[in-house]
Amino acid sequence: MRRRLVNLAWQIAIGVAAFGIWQWAWDLHDKVPWLVPEIFDPYFVSKPSDIFEQFLRMSCLMTPKGDWTLGLPGGFAACIGKSENNLWAATYFTLKNTLAGFAIGVSLGFALGLLLGRSDRLSEIFYPYITAFNSVPRIALAPIIILAFGIGDMSKVVTAVLVVVFLVFFNTFEGARSVDRDHINASRLLGATEWQVTRTVIVPSTMAWLFASLSPAISFSLIGVIVGEFIGAEHGIGRMIIEAEARGEASGMMVSVFVLMIVGVILSALVSRLQAHLLRWRPAR
Amino acid sequence: MSDAAPARCRIEIKGLRKTFTARGRDIVAVDDASFQIADGEFVALLGPSGCGKSTILNMVATLIEPSGGSILVDGMPVTFGRPTKQVGYVFQKDTLFPWRTVEDNIGYALELAGVPVAERRTRVAEAIHRAGLDGFAKFYPTSLSGGMRQRVSLMRTLITQPEILLMDEPFGALDTHTKLEMHSVLLGLWERARQTVLFVTHDLGEALTLADRVILMSARPGRIKDDFQVGFERPRDAVALRETPLYAEQFQRIWHSLGQEFAKGHAP
Numbered sequence: 387m388r389r390r391l392v393n394l395a396w397q398i399a400i401g402v403a404a405f406g407i408w409q410w411a412w413d414l415h416d417k418v419p420w421l422v423p424e425i426f427d428p429y430f431v432s433k434p435s436d437i438f439e440q441f442l443r444m445s446c447l448m449t450p451k452g453d454w455t456l457g458l459p460g461g462f463a464a465c466i467g468k469s470e471n472n473l474w475a476a477t478y479f480t481l482k483n484t485l486a487g488f489a490i491g492v493s494l495g496f497a498l499g500l501l502l503g504r505s506d507r508l509s510e511i512f513y514p515y516i517t518a519f520n521s522v523p524r525i526a527l528a529p530i531i532i533l534a535f536g537i538g539d540m541s542k543v544v545t546a547v548l549v550v551v552f553l554v555f556f557n558t559f560e561g562a563r564s565v566d567r568d569h570i571n572a573s574r575l576l577g578a579t580e581w582q583v584t585r586t587v588i589v590p591s592t593m594a595w596l597f598a599s600l601s602p603a604i605s606f607s608l609i610g611v612i613v614g615e616f617i618g619a620e621h622g623i624g625r626m627i628i629e630a631e632a633r634g635e636a637s638g639m640m641v642s643v644f645v646l647m648i649v650g651v652i653l654s655a656l657v658s659r660l661q662a663h664l665l666r667w668r669p670a671r
Numbered sequence: 672m673s674d675a676a677p678a679r680c681r682i683e684i685k686g687l688r689k690t691f692t693a694r695g696r697d698i699v700a701v702d703d704a705s706f707q708i709a710d711g712e713f714v715a716l717l718g719p720s721g722c723g724k725s726t727i728l729n730m731v732a733t734l735i736e737p738s739g740g741s742i743l744v745d746g747m748p749v750t751f752g753r754p755t756k757q758v759g760y761v762f763q764k765d766t767l768f769p770w771r772t773v774e775d776n777i778g779y780a781l782e783l784a785g786v787p788v789a790e791r792r793t794r795v796a797e798a799i800h801r802a803g804l805d806g807f808a809k810f811y812p813t814s815l816s817g818g819m820r821q822r823v824s825l826m827r828t829l830i831t832q833p834e835i836l837l838m839d840e841p842f843g844a845l846d847t848h849t850k851l852e853m854h855s856v857l858l859g860l861w862e863r864a865r866q867t868v869l870f871v872t873h874d875l876g877e878a879l880t881l882a883d884r885v886i887l888m889s890a891r892p893g894r895i896k897d898d899f900q901v902g903f904e905r906p907r908d909a910v911a912l913r914e915t916p917l918y919a920e921q922f923q924r925i926w927h928s929l930g931q932e933f934a935k936g937h938a939p
Contacts, residue, residue, distance in 0.1 A: 568764055571734055571762075571766075572766040573779075573783075575734075575758075575760040576779060576780040576831065577780055577783050577831065578783050582783050591770075593770075666811075667769055667771075667811040667813065668813065
């Protein structure tokens with residue numbers, strides 16, 4: 387208990403110190419240049435107060451003049467209407483595409499992993515192709531995907547699927563190969579048909595391996611979507627970052643990064659909860 | 672057996688052989704094994720470890736393909752990989768499905784057979800009660816003790832009401848106390864249905880406690896060495912039985928024969 391409090395105190399102290407340096411270090415630059423490197427220049431990294439103000443403007447909580455929109459009748463709606471890729475819409479599209487890429491990638495990776503994992507013949511035939519394809523950094527394919535699927539949502543989902551599918555595939559493949567032979571025998575001896583063995587033994591045993599890949603899969607999916615948005619998109623947080631960069635507006639990029647961080651944390655937490663529930667039969671460690 | 676008519680034969684093994692190839696050499700695991708098991712008979716297949724007794728059992732269970740000889744169950748030859756309907760099997764290793772609760776493990780075979788949910792529930796509840804597992808229906812196997820897991824395994828097989836039961840050292844991994852407890856449980860369950868049982872073990876005390884007949888195997892290459900009738904009355908008390916003079920007498924008789932095989936098994 388005491389230890390936890392001390393740790394919490396340290397965590398708060400480190401956070402406050404980091405934000406403090408970020409906020410005020412540059413003010414000392416002219417006096418002691420050797421102490422404050424160029425990287426603290428707000429032109430590159432902005433500063434917490436600017437980022438927060440920028441957040442209020444981008445999320446339409448405040449007008450560009452600095453008035454609270456929630457105080458003005460219809461102010462918030464008017465601001466949202468002005469920008470198609472406002473922070474809320476961008477977050478919505480990025481999140482939607484991330485979840486779609488995750489769902490499709492996981493399903494596809496699981497199905498393929500199961501199929502090849504349970505068939506020696508198929509895995510032998512496809513082995514060189516999978517190894518070759520797996521050696522290609524998936525992100526390198528993003529421009530090709532944008533070219534093929536356009537700058538709409540589809541290309542982002544496809545990029546995310548491509549990033550997720552291999553991760554899930556390899557996990558499932560390993561899982562499908564390591565199903566306990568005695569579990570399969572037990573099932574057969576209790577009267578299971580081949581299909582019943584697959585459904586009641588192979589799929590559930592492999593699931594445990596699949597679940598272990600869900601946490602990285604959701605992060606990978608988000609990476610895939612953001613990269614897709616960098617290259618060409620109508621909306622999304624990735625596009626927002628690119629736009630802010632074009633304007634040389636560090637605070638805008640930082641707002642986007644913070645929003646991504648929050649999205650990432652929430653997604654991981656949800657997946658962890660799901661994982662814990664689905665693997666509740668495992669002994670607590 | 673004092674019955675006038677001879678009981679019909681359930682399992683008939685003739686000239687059964689199994690050879691494995693390991694490191695380029697042929698190893699004879701089972702050599703020319705022949706015996707018959709009558710209906711309702713509880714037979715223990717006893718021998719030192721590595722003598723091929725589990726191999727015989729697994730060949731009867733269709734898990735291992737014989738190299739020669741024949742296995743008839745109820746007069747029909749068994750086919751490798753095609754489990755025989757009236758045969759139930761209990762593993763040595765814990766093979767409960769860890770992702771299923773106790774009740775879902777026990778009800779598994781009924782689920783496969785498409786037994787309606789209501790009937791399934793009744794039968795599972797009864798099985799749980801009979802195995803002394805009340806209150807553990809919703810537990811996952813990982814939170815149970817070894818003895819309890821083996822009870823669940825037993826009920827998972829028995830719920831299909833197999834007429835023939837093959838058991839591969841099912842209590843081999845349990846401590847002495849739990850093992851005795853499981854003997855009582857098994858005897859109690861067996862008294863109700865009187866299945867035909869082939870029970871593999873290397874524990875003479877266990878064989879005598881449970882079986883009507885002990886088939887003794889020699890060390891590798893596995894051959895049938897001896898066949899003893901165990902003359903205890905049924906129903907038996909697994910604990911009290913061990914204190915009777917007859918038990919000591921039987922034990923000594925078989926122990927002598929078994930001892931020779933253990934000595935062989937450990938020779939360089």
